[in-house]
Amino acid sequence: MAIVVGTAEAKPGKLTRGELRVGSMADGSPIRLPVFIASGRKDGPTVWLEGCIHGEEYGGAASIIDFMRGVDVATLSGTIIGVPVANPASFNFRSRVSSIDGQNLNRIFPGSREGSHSFQLAAVIGELLAKYADYVIDLHSGGIGAEVPFYVIYKDDGTKTADRSKELAKRVGVDTIWRVQEAAGMGGTVTAESLRHEAPSVTIECGGGTFTEQHLQDYLTSIRGFMQATGVLPGEAPVQGRYTIISGGSFIHNREGGLFVPLCEVGDILPKGAPIARMIDLFGETVEEINNPYDDSYIAAIRCRFYPTHAGEICAEAIPVESHERV
Ligand SMILES: [Zn+2]
Structure with missing residues (x-):
């Protein structure tokens, strides 16, 4: 064809x-x-x-x-x-x-x-x-x-x-x-x-x-x-040599607007409750702490440092580790 x-x-x-x-x-x-x-x-x-x-x-x-x-x-x-x-x-x-x-x-x-x-x-x-x-x-x-x-x-x-x-x-x-x-x-x-x-x-x-x-x-x-x-x-x-399979999890949305301050890096694997980021207002006060809601999770995305962010934007992705595999 x-x-x-x-x-x-x-x-x-x-x-x-x-x-x-x-x-x-x-x-x-x-x-x-x-x-x-x-x-x-x-x-x-x-x-x-x-x-x-x-x-x-x-x-x-x-x-x-x-x-x-x-x-x-x-x-x-x-x-x-x-x-x-x-x-x-x-x-x-x-x-x-x-x-x-x-x-x-x-x-x-x-x-x-x-x-x-x-x-x-x-x-x-x-x-x-x-x-x-x-x-x-x-x-x-x-x-x-x-x-x-x-x-x-x-x-x-x-x-x-x-x-x-x-x-x-x-x-x-x-x-x-x-x-x-x-x-x-x-x-x-x-x-x-x-x-x-x-x-x-x-x-x-x-x-x-x-x-x-x-x-x-x-x-x-x-x-x-x-x-x-x-x-x-x-x-x-x-x-x-080895693959990490991640699955579940999702986008994380902040509730308050401000400047986004990351507290981890992309590719980190974080335990449940570990800090991902905080939001600060324009006086530098913390208005929200954003923690990993899942068990051991791969940080598959994170917003840029101090990027202006409205409430409810996609600010990170945390995806739980499911298994490890070979080829
Ligand atoms: Zn895309």
Whole structure:
């Protein structure tokens, strides 16, 4: 089947590019997703590589641009569809949600052609996944106001596709894997959508407001590992000696606004009740202490130091350690 995404068309042995138009703004300017397609001469699977479904998480976009421009198509078996920015209406405003309808695109799949802009966009992406994607890798970060450690997420709905997702999660160069169960908060994500189409998928988390060279290298390690593990790129994907599986837990929301003062670091494993952060008001007085509500938990995200924060924002994520595993 010829692969065509908007104006981008797969050509064996070539890296091509184009745009996928998904509507227009009030002034008529088109809303379009940039699309790279790298196609090998040898047969193989098609991987959908995507960033900026949350528009402010721009490290993913930078990494996809770097990876796609550098990929050696002569070594490819199959095809990589690289979409640096999947959600222009949130990207343009450096926002997690859409500037047009306020929706979080990564919570509303499968979307609807009859819905608001984000629902329409989700439907378009879902149709493309159904048509072309054998595998999906989705890049995220802490956004501008937060930071995350380098780790991987897969969605576990008990299917064979989810088992394969877990195998792939072990090959992206990280030793911490968040297993998200069906009803545990990843409803409506693009990775849930890919599972519905029986395409194994992982989400990479890395970095946040400041995009360092290390963050770029970590994203590239995960992308290359995923491509190797799926057979699209030659070579052996990385393997870790031991994996920490985390599961359950959730976002932590503060109750009082002010400046956010972290009392731990991303990637820490904290016991129940350990301090995560405190909120101070503009006189420096502590107005809230935020403690870990769960047993031994991995700090999977934390807001930036002294970042201005309103009540009820996502200020951290604490995910309990579930088990340790080998490959
Ligand atoms: Zn995200």
